[in-house]
Amino acid sequence: MGRKRTKSGKIRLTEVAKLAGVSPITASRFFRNPSALSLSKRERVDSAVKELGYVPNLAARALASHRTEVIGVVIPSLTNSVFADVLRGIYDASEQSRYSIQLANTRYSILQEEKLLRLFRAQKPAGLIVTGINQTPESRNVLETMDCPVTQIMEIGDSPVDMMVGFSHYDASFAAISHILEQGRRRIGFLGARMDPRVQRRFDGYRDAMKAVSLFDPNLVVTTTVPTTVTLGGTLFADLLAQAPDIDAVFCVNDDLALGVLFECQRRQISVPGHMAIVGFNDLEFMASAVPSLSSVRTNRYEMGRHAITMVIDAIEGRRPQQPVLDLGFQLMIRDSSMPPTA
Amino acid sequence: MGRKRTKSGKIRLTEVAKLAGVSPITASRFFRNPSALSLSKRERVDSAVKELGYVPNLAARALASHRTEVIGVVIPSLTNSVFADVLRGIYDASEQSRYSIQLANTRYSILQEEKLLRLFRAQKPAGLIVTGINQTPESRNVLETMDCPVTQIMEIGDSPVDMMVGFSHYDASFAAISHILEQGRRRIGFLGARMDPRVQRRFDGYRDAMKAVSLFDPNLVVTTTVPTTVTLGGTLFADLLAQAPDIDAVFCVNDDLALGVLFECQRRQISVPGHMAIVGFNDLEFMASAVPSLSSVRTNRYEMGRHAITMVIDAIEGRRPQQPVLDLGFQLMIRDSSMPPTA
DNA sequence: ACAATTATTGACAGCGCTACCATCGCATTG
DNA sequence: CAATGCGATGGTAGCGCTGTCAATAATTGT
Numbered sequence: 001m002g003r004k005r006t007k008s009g010k011i012r013l014t015e016v017a018k019l020a021g022v023s024p025i026t027a028s029r030f031f032r033n034p035s036a037l038s039l040s041k042r043e044r045v046d047s048a049v050k051e052l053g054y055v056p057n058l059a060a061r062a063l064a065s066h067r068t069e070v071i072g073v074v075i076p077s078l079t080n081s082v083f084a085d086v087l088r089g090i091y092d093a094s095e096q097s098r099y100s101i102q103l104a105n106t107r108y109s110i111l112q113e114e115k116l117l118r119l120f121r122a123q124k125p126a127g128l129i130v131t132g133i134n135q136t137p138e139s140r141n142v143l144e145t146m147d148c149p150v151t152q153i154m155e156i157g158d159s160p161v162d163m164m165v166g167f168s169h170y171d172a173s174f175a176a177i178s179h180i181l182e183q184g185r186r187r188i189g190f191l192g193a194r195m196d197p198r199v200q201r202r203f204d205g206y207r208d209a210m211k212a213v214s215l216f217d218p219n220l221v222v223t224t225t226v227p228t229t230v231t232l233g234g235t236l237f238a239d240l241l242a243q244a245p246d247i248d249a250v251f252c253v254n255d256d257l258a259l260g261v262l263f264e265c266q267r268r269q270i271s272v273p274g275h276m277a278i279v280g281f282n283d284l285e286f287m288a289s290a291v292p293s294l295s296s297v298r299t300n301r302y303e304m305g306r307h308a309i310t311m312v313i314d315a316i317e318g319r320r321p322q323q324p325v326l327d328l329g330f331q332l333m334i335r336d337s338s339m340p341p342t343a
Numbered sequence: 344m345g346r347k348r349t350k351s352g353k354i355r356l357t358e359v360a361k362l363a364g365v366s367p368i369t370a371s372r373f374f375r376n377p378s379a380l381s382l383s384k385r386e387r388v389d390s391a392v393k394e395l396g397y398v399p400n401l402a403a404r405a406l407a408s409h410r411t412e413v414i415g416v417v418i419p420s421l422t423n424s425v426f427a428d429v430l431r432g433i434y435d436a437s438e439q440s441r442y443s444i445q446l447a448n449t450r451y452s453i454l455q456e457e458k459l460l461r462l463f464r465a466q467k468p469a470g471l472i473v474t475g476i477n478q479t480p481e482s483r484n485v486l487e488t489m490d491c492p493v494t495q496i497m498e499i500g501d502s503p504v505d506m507m508v509g510f511s512h513y514d515a516s517f518a519a520i521s522h523i524l525e526q527g528r529r530r531i532g533f534l535g536a537r538m539d540p541r542v543q544r545r546f547d548g549y550r551d552a553m554k555a556v557s558l559f560d561p562n563l564v565v566t567t568t569v570p571t572t573v574t575l576g577g578t579l580f581a582d583l584l585a586q587a588p589d590i591d592a593v594f595c596v597n598d599d600l601a602l603g604v605l606f607e608c609q610r611r612q613i614s615v616p617g618h619m620a621i622v623g624f625n626d627l628e629f630m631a632s633a634v635p636s637l638s639s640v641r642t643n644r645y646e647m648g649r650h651a652i653t654m655v656i657d658a659i660e661g662r663r664p665q666q667p668v669l670d671l672g673f674q675l676m677i678r679d680s681s682m683p684p685t686a
Numbered sequence: 687a688c689a690a691t692t693a694t695t696g697a698c699a700g701c702g703c704t705a706c707c708a709t710c711g712c713a714t715t716g
Numbered sequence: 717c718a719a720t721g722c723g724a725t726g727g728t729a730g731c732g733c734t735g736t737c738a739a740t741a742a743t744t745g746t
Contacts, residue, residue: 012702013704014702022725023725024702024703025705025727026724026726028703029704029724029725036725038724038725057406058466059405060702061703061704062402062405062731063403064702064705066704066731068402078427078430078434079424079428079431084421084424084427088422088448091448101446103446122399230632234632256629259629259632266634267634285572286572286602288574289574289576289577289602289606290606291609353732355733357733365695365696366695366696368696368734369696371734381693381694384694384695399732402732403701403731404732407733408701408733408735409735
């Protein structure tokens with residue numbers, strides 16, 4: 001054929017342009033802003049691209065344009081299925097776009113987060129999604145000098161770095177406790193693990209809801225910084241029973257703990273909800289299926305991911321949202337485990 | 344000061360070299376192969392880098408070197424906690440290295456997988472990890488022309504594209520059924536969802552184990568291509584009971600189904616293990632905690648991730664493993680749910 | 687002591703693409 | 717009809733780094 005190629009056999013934009021009978025820059029525009037080309041050239045370039053099987057060199061593009069098409073996502077855990085759902089939303093919505101996702105995992109370490117944010121800044125991402133609103137001053141500073149749209153997810157607060165999508169953990173927790181109180185329970189225990197900032201706010205909601213009716217008692221609270229497991233739910237519940245044997249309900253900061261509590265109740269033959277109400281948080285799929293079905297606070301994680309990535313992409317492309325903070329709310333899923341006690 | 348900078352204020356390697364009093368190429372080597380520098384130059388460059396806060400431009404490096412330091416990871420699901428564990432192993436082991444991870448999610452679609460693999464090939468990753476051994480011929484071809492180390496994970500088979508780390512789903516399943524048979528059960532049901540290739544092999548193990556003792560009966564099998572949930576476990580179990588009311592055990596292709604079966608037994612007041620044995624697969628954390636505790640097949644997911652990424656990185660850096668296929672095996676976790684039946 | 691070998695270092699020439707600005711043609715306007 | 721504006725296109729000049737290979741310095745063996 002005699003078609004020009006580099007030694008490696010790779011086809012460059014120049015070859016495409018030559019075949020299409022246009023200048024390289026026009027071929028380049030074909031990819032970045034096709035509407036700027038006349039219809040005839042667009043078609044010519046298109047068929048040349050297809051004929052040669054041309055694939056753009058992303059590194060060259062990034063070097064020349066000082067931009068990338070990578071959106072960074074910083075989350076604290078890969079194992080926590082809460083983030084799996086958020087990620088699913090992010091990946092689903094990003095697939096139709098030209099952007100690719102670069103995941104980074106802080107493992108709940110704020111130092112690790114600082115390090116990863118600095119790394120991202122060096123890579124000049126097109127956008128960034130970070131978890132939570134409790135960055136260190138240093139991390140906050142990196143985010144503010146990031147020179148790209150940033151969305152904080154999982155919760156909402158007053159001073160967004162840029163954009164935010166989440167819900168109020170405090171309100172959700174407060175609402176859950178109010179519901180339990182309405183069922184006539186008085187001694188509502190609190191079980192917390194990991195105790196990251198969002199879990200802390202769930203505790204605050206619990207505490208204030210209890211204080212509002214003068215029922216708060218430190219003996220009702222058992223927390224640990226250890227990561228959550230179902231087994232841990234049982235252990236913490238046993239601790240709680242030991243320090244407050246008269247409890248008639250337990251609010252767990254997540255559903256794994258709640259399931260662990262249910263199993264421990266079964267083991268001890270404590271009737272649920274007859275003698276003990278259980279309410280979890282997140283509304284994982286199994287909650288509805290348990291016997292008895294377990295009440296929980298549904299959080300819109302998939303939607304959170306979708307909205308976050310959509311907001312970032314829109315902002316990258318100049319379509320800034322009219323309001324930077326999006327509250328996705330929550331729903332109380334009231335099931336058998338929080339029905340009123342039997343006399 | 345008069346120190347040279349580009350318009351954007353960014354510091355380039357040239358500036359570092361100038362400050363250190365060496366040539367740019369020497370400064371470049373400082374990052375890629377520090378041991379090639381004399382101690383004095385190494386120290387001079389090091390302090391220059393620190394003083395200027397230099398950050399390498401990865402795009403320029405990729406363009407000039409025709410390589411990247413990205414390792415692609417292709418998995419079929421983000422929600423499935425099995426992959427969350429594998430990913431945790433991958434991320435943990437990659438953090439000490441210079442390589443970063445690029446995740447891609449096929450959602451169990453082989454077409455999506457083809458597309459993603461082609462995309463990866465265009466990006467010239469340093470290495471690749473893909474799930475399973477059932478690629479389409481087209482995908483297989485892309486993998487073979489990938490020009491970088493490739494590790495297939497989750498299962499093992501005869502013809503690796505390059506390297507493999509996993510275990511035999513067939514053997515694991517066969518062993519689980521043998522165990523149930525040893526407890527004196529005869530009518531062992533099979534519950535399967537999603538039915539991806541690995542689940543299919545678990546079925547094969549079940550079928551052959553049952554056939555080996557002439558107990559196979561198609562009525563004992565209920566499967567669906569729907570994705571797994573706990574709730575689905577209950578539903579499938581109900582179907583199974585309807586078509587084979589005399590079953591005395593259920594083998595579930597994963598733990599979520601097994602939990603759903605347990606809940607359904609509780610709902611129907613079928614005693615476990617008195618009248619029904621339950622065995623799951625994967626040994627998720629909650630299995631040990633359930634009441635009764637649920638037997639399962641432990642798979643070494645975290646280790647699989649660690650080994651896979653380590654093998655890839657080693658291969659990138661020229662340290663090829665002596666044997667390309669690594670079998671991580673499995674462990675039968677025998678718990679209360681598969682104790683012998685009560686008379 | 688001198689050639690041979692090895693460890694260090696540097697000069698040069700791009701990698702493949704896009705930013706910037708200039709140009710050209712054509713339609714619109716006074 | 718010239719002046720003006722605008723959409724479409726192209727030329728030039730790098731982006732910041734590293735591969736290649738040559739040059740120099742240090743070390744060794746005989």
